Amino acid sequence: MEILLRERLDRQRFEVASAGVRGWDRQPMDPMAAAELLRLGHGSDTFRSHPIDSYLVDSADLILTATREHRSDVLETNPRALRRTFTLLEFAALSGLVEAGDPQSLVSRAAQRRSLAPADxxxxxxxxxxxxxxxxxxxxxxxxxxxxxxxxxALVPAS
Incomplete structure (x- = not known):
């Protein structure tokens, strides 16, 4: 998720960081996941796992997790992060359902309309x-x- 998002977002306007709620620190990507990433045109050579910490949670404008359980793990670190923490699939669905003029308002409006997200x-x-x-x-x-x-x-002005 991290590598794909970093490759697609405007690097001048967005910073992408990754951390896990489980697993080992500084470990390479699982070989099967790395093979799929390569199939999608991206390498995993520089990837190393990193455990989530309060600094990452507190400083993020948007937190995307793989599952609702992972989202709960993030919220144990900081319950106030709820309005900016979503599963990837949840935010992808909500981002198309709300109107926003900038990334911050997109996150805010998506949080307000969370009930519109699909069940799964x-x-x-x-x-x-x-x-x-x-x-x-x-x-x-x-x-x-x-x-x-x-x-x-689409929500950031062109440079």
Missing amino acids: VDVSDPYRRGPDVHRATADQIDAAVATVAQRLN
Whole structure:
């Protein structure tokens, strides 16, 4: 999610950081996930896992997670982050349903209309599952990231 989002967002206007709620610190990407990322045209050589911390949560304008459970884990770090914390699929759906003039108002309006999100907003976890599951998950993430990036990029003035 991090690499795809970083590649699609305007680097002059957006900063993308990534952290996990589970896993080991400074570890490379799972080989199956890395293969799917490569299939989508991106490398994972520089990726290393990083645990979430209060600084990342407190400083983020938008926090995207894979699942509602991950979203809850983020909110344990800072419950006040609720209005800027969404699952990727939730925010992708909501970003197309609300009007906004800038990225901050998009996040705010999406939070206000959270009840309009589809019921199933979790990305399925492909870990230790077959290549077909990894491909389907990668394609789902790729499509949602494309939606989010397109919407956010459209809300910043061209340089």
